[in-house]
Amino acid sequence: MSVIYILWLRELRRYIRSRLQIVISLGQPMLYLLVLGFGMGPVFQKAGQGSYLQFVAPGVIAMTILFSAIFSGIGLLWDRQFGFLKETLVAPVPRVQIMIGRTLGGATVAMCQGLLVTAVCVIAGFRPANIMALPAAFLFMALIACLFAALGTAIGSVLENMQGFQVVMNFLVMPIFFLSGALYPLAGLPLALSIATRLDPLTYGVDGLRSSLIGVSHIGFSIDAIVLVAGTMLFLLIGRHLFSRIQI
Amino acid sequence: MIRVADLVKKYGEFTAVDGVSFSVSAGEIFAFLGPNGAGKTTTIKMLTTLLDPSSGTVEIDGLDPRRKGNEVRQRFGIVFQDPSLDGDMTAAENMEMHGVLYHVPRHTRRERTERLMRQFELWDRRNDLVKVFSGGMKRRLEIARSLLHTPKILFLDEPTLGLDPQTRNQLWTHVKELNRAEGVTVFLTTHYMDEADRVAHRIAIIDHGRIAAQGTPEELKQRTGTASLEEAFLALTGTAIRSEGADSADQMRQFSKMWGGGKK
Numbered sequence: 001m002s003v004i005y006i007l008w009l010r011e012l013r014r015y016i017r018s019r020l021q022i023v024i025s026l027g028q029p030m031l032y033l034l035v036l037g038f039g040m041g042p043v044f045q046k047a048g049q050g051s052y053l054q055f056v057a058p059g060v061i062a063m064t065i066l067f068s069a070i071f072s073g074i075g076l077l078w079d080r081q082f083g084f085l086k087e088t089l090v091a092p093v094p095r096v097q098i099m100i101g102r103t104l105g106g107a108t109v110a111m112c113q114g115l116l117v118t119a120v121c122v123i124a125g126f127r128p129a130n131i132m133a134l135p136a137a138f139l140f141m142a143l144i145a146c147l148f149a150a151l152g153t154a155i156g157s158v159l160e161n162m163q164g165f166q167v168v169m170n171f172l173v174m175p176i177f178f179l180s181g182a183l184y185p186l187a188g189l190p191l192a193l194s195i196a197t198r199l200d201p202l203t204y205g206v207d208g209l210r211s212s213l214i215g216v217s218h219i220g221f222s223i224d225a226i227v228l229v230a231g232t233m234l235f236l237l238i239g240r241h242l243f244s245r246i247q248i
Numbered sequence: 249m250i251r252v253a254d255l256v257k258k259y260g261e262f263t264a265v266d267g268v269s270f271s272v273s274a275g276e277i278f279a280f281l282g283p284n285g286a287g288k289t290t291t292i293k294m295l296t297t298l299l300d301p302s303s304g305t306v307e308i309d310g311l312d313p314r315r316k317g318n319e320v321r322q323r324f325g326i327v328f329q330d331p332s333l334d335g336d337m338t339a340a341e342n343m344e345m346h347g348v349l350y351h352v353p354r355h356t357r358r359e360r361t362e363r364l365m366r367q368f369e370l371w372d373r374r375n376d377l378v379k380v381f382s383g384g385m386k387r388r389l390e391i392a393r394s395l396l397h398t399p400k401i402l403f404l405d406e407p408t409l410g411l412d413p414q415t416r417n418q419l420w421t422h423v424k425e426l427n428r429a430e431g432v433t434v435f436l437t438t439h440y441m442d443e444a445d446r447v448a449h450r451i452a453i454i455d456h457g458r459i460a461a462q463g464t465p466e467e468l469k470q471r472t473g474t475a476s477l478e479e480a481f482l483a484l485t486g487t488a489i490r491s492e493g494a495d496s497a498d499q500m501r502q503f504s505k506m507w508g509g510g511k512k
Contacts, residue, residue: 091349
């Protein structure tokens with residue numbers, strides 16, 4: 001237990017120490033929130049869908065958590081580069097504990113970022129529809145964080161250099177974001193796109209978050225939760241396997 | 249303390265370690281020398297549970313690293329060829345992390361951390377981030393850290409690489425002192441023959457994956473009829489430059505990782 005705790009604590013310490021990075025990492029969500037939020041607002045309004053800012057805020061929160069969680073997993077790459085990974089892998093503890101500690105740490109950091117962006121959304125004018133549903137929103141944020149931190153660890157376990165990182169960014173993380181319905185409603189999509197969105201785990205995260213924050217859901221609260229929990233389990237198992245195979 | 253018999257490591261067609269046998273007694277300082285690509289680091293990895301041998305046996309304090317991995321890991325400390333510290337944590341936090349990973353009880357951890365950090369002259373800098381440390385300080389911290397869980401064996405893989413003579417001298421003085429006072433068995437590799445000559449009780453020279461000679465520094469010099477260990481080393485391993493060997497070994501390793509997948 002203390003092994004998991006100390007690795008979790010490490011991720012948190014590193015996060016808190018990188019204040020500048022925290023501020024920088026808010027840049028992209030703010031861009032989506034403010035530019036898209038206000039830029040697309042009139043079109044969205046004319047289409048009879050109400051406020052785009054209200055609609056996109058949960059998507060931007062989910063996006064922030066996605067990026068932060070995946071990046072923390074990919075932090076493994078840095079630990080490999082700077083050598084610290086060896087210190088943990090040669091220690092007399094089961095590797096799965098190291099992997100869990102890191103993943104939970106990454107998920108916690110992603111949660112903090114998500115909460116920070118939620119605050120920014122509220123400042124920008126976003127208002128949750130139902131205060132009572134906030135615990136549910138919190139739950140969905142945590143689920144998104146865990147799922148993608150687990151995926152990040154799995155990816156980090158196989159990446160050996162920066163080139164791989166670019167590939168992951170362009171061919172995995174960006175598609176996950178764009179296919180999730182974070183920026184557009186899922187109703188009335190062409191069939192192919194509709195299928196693609198359903199294969200994207202973030203879709204369920206965004207939908208769950210949206211249903212708890214603004215009371216609009218396309219898929220359904222419980223299916224969202226079930227898919228996210230199952231996905232987290234799956235990625236944890238894959239991550240555990242890949243992490244156990246790391247050779248240095 | 250360490251017993252190795254007919255140890256072999258193959259990467260596909262390439263044999264990195266080819267039937268190596270030696271043993272190291274408790275309390276001994278044992279130097280493992282060889283040109284680049286001779287199989288030193290591969291051997292250390294097999295001794296320290298990081299790599300499974302293709303065949304042969306390894307015994308660390310009577311235990312098989314393959315079967316009793318975690319018990320073996322608890323028994324040794326290791327300083328790797330390249331740094332393995334977390335630069336974004338303070339020196340004390342690096343020590344704390346190590347203590348937790350090696351199940352050192354909190355109280356003992358604090359006590360030993362202070363003692364070791366004072367011994368290695370790092371106590372005043374304990375709350376500084378490791379990334380601002382000099383190369384020598386990082387090395388000292390790594391050695392201090394590797395001793396936190398009172399290992400019976402200390403593996404040092406080229407610990408003085410890139411350090412100035414003063415730091416090297418100080419480092420070996422510390423190592424000898426540890427060995428004398430606490431009876432820690434030391435297994436080291438280095439390219440500096442004068443260091444091996446000064447520090448090691450016994451030496452094995454490995455080349456092309458095989459042991460070319462072993463004995464005390466004096467024995468090796470006598471056998472080759474040379475005046476210094478450096479000359480003895482060159483007499484035993486030749487004067488051809490070996491960096492190519494390291495590269496092809498590395499390439500093979502990369503290659504087998506890409507296409508062979510997983511543990512080999």
